[in-house]
Amino acid sequence: MSDDFYEEGDTAEFAPLRRKRNWGMIVLGVAMAVVLVGCGVMATMLKGNDQDKRPAAAAPKESKDWATPVQPAAPVVATTEAPAALPSSGAAKVPTTTKPPAPSKKPTIVLTTQAPAPKHSTPAGCTPSRGPNQLAKAEVKGLLNTAAGTAFWGTATKVEYADIRVPARLLYAIAEQESGWQSDIKACDGGLGLMQIMSTTQSFVNTRFGKSWDRTKPSDNVMCGANYLAWLIAYYGDKIAVKNNTDANYDIATNAELLKPVISAYNWGTVGVEPGGPYPNGTYVQNVLALMDHSRAGNY
Numbered sequence: 305m306s307d308d309f310y311e312e313g314d315t316a317e318f319a320p321l322r323r324k325r326n327w328g329m330i331v332l333g334v335a336m337a338v339v340l341v342g343c344g345v346m347a348t349m350l351k352g353n354d355q356d357k358r359p360a361a362a363a364p365k366e367s368k369d370w371a372t373p374v375q376p377a378a379p380v381v382a383t384t385e386a387p388a389a390l391p392s393s394g395a396a397k398v399p400t401t402t403k404p405p406a407p408s409k410k411p412t413i414v415l416t417t418q419a420p421a422p423k424h425s426t427p428a429g430c431t432p433s434r435g436p437n438q439l440a441k442a443e444v445k446g447l448l449n450t451a452a453g454t455a456f457w458g459t460a461t462k463v464e465y466a467d468i469r470v471p472a473r474l475l476y477a478i479a480e481q482e483s484g485w486q487s488d489i490k491a492c493d494g495g496l497g498l499m500q501i502m503s504t505t506q507s508f509v510n511t512r513f514g515k516s517w518d519r520t521k522p523s524d525n526v527m528c529g530a531n532y533l534a535w536l537i538a539y540y541g542d543k544i545a546v547k548n549n550t551d552a553n554y555d556i557a558t559n560a561e562l563l564k565p566v567i568s569a570y571n572w573g574t575v576g577v578e579p580g581g582p583y584p585n586g587t588y589v590q591n592v593l594a595l596m597d598h599s600r601a602g603n604y
Contacts, residue, residue, distance in 0.1 A: 430492030439487040439522055441604035448475045451530035468554050470533045477595035487522040499529025536566045544579045567592045
């Protein structure tokens with residue numbers, strides 16, 4: 305056996321006692337350590353049981369940042385703009401900027417009001433009736449010239465309309481085609497006088513322009529027919545501008561598309577008559593165009 309437990313000065317007879325003493329101290333130290341460890345374990349268990357018996361603490365309110373203390377609300381500052389409303393779903397959406405629509409290239413044109421009378425209809429086998437009160441051709445020419453210089457649209461309307469004039473050549477040709485320049489004549493379809501004015505046409509023109517033309521009077525008959533032509537010039541001038549996406553041009557002399565629909569609609573009505581044709585009364589249109597080029601007005 306090793307003599308590691310001997311101290312200097314020990315005698316041989318005391319060696320066994322010394323060894324017993326040292327072993328006793330070791331055993332005592334180990335026992336004390338075991339006791340201390342056991343006490344610690346029991347204390348820990350008792351503490352855990354005590355915590356289990358305590359009521360659970362209330363869960364903290366929801367916060368975006370748990371580490372940041374709650375700050376007092378900032379004062380509200382009034383603004384001149386109303387706040388944007390949140391969508392009903394509750395999720396905030398990024399506002400989008402709505403771009404204004406691109407301006408239309410088409411001219412700003414408001415087409416004139418309702419189209420007047422439908423086409424004429426002549427009963428089969430009927431012939432016009434002529435009265436005895438026929439005006440002289442020279443007098444008829446004077447009435448047509450007066451109508452050609454009249455501004456039927458006036459100034460209380462679209463500025464461009466106020467400049468519309470019905471060319472004398474067109475009035476000569478239509479009067480020639482409609483009545484042969486006869487002032488006292490009634491057609492089978494109900495048309496009267498030099499310009500063969502229908503009752504519906506007279507009513508439309510008088511209502512639209514605030515006039516009181518009387519188709520039974522030769523002067524009013526011509527003025528009513530010319531007034532209707534002025535309306536047709538504006539009506540088809542606007543339609544052509546919209547169709548071609550251009551500025552409106554109400555000058556028959558410079559607007560090549562304008563003359564034919566005006567002639568056609570004077571006889572047929574506006575329903576079914578569109579710029580560029582085909583025209584439902586093509587023969588009538590060709591006759592008037594020919595009379596414009598070869599009018600007999602120069603003979604009167």
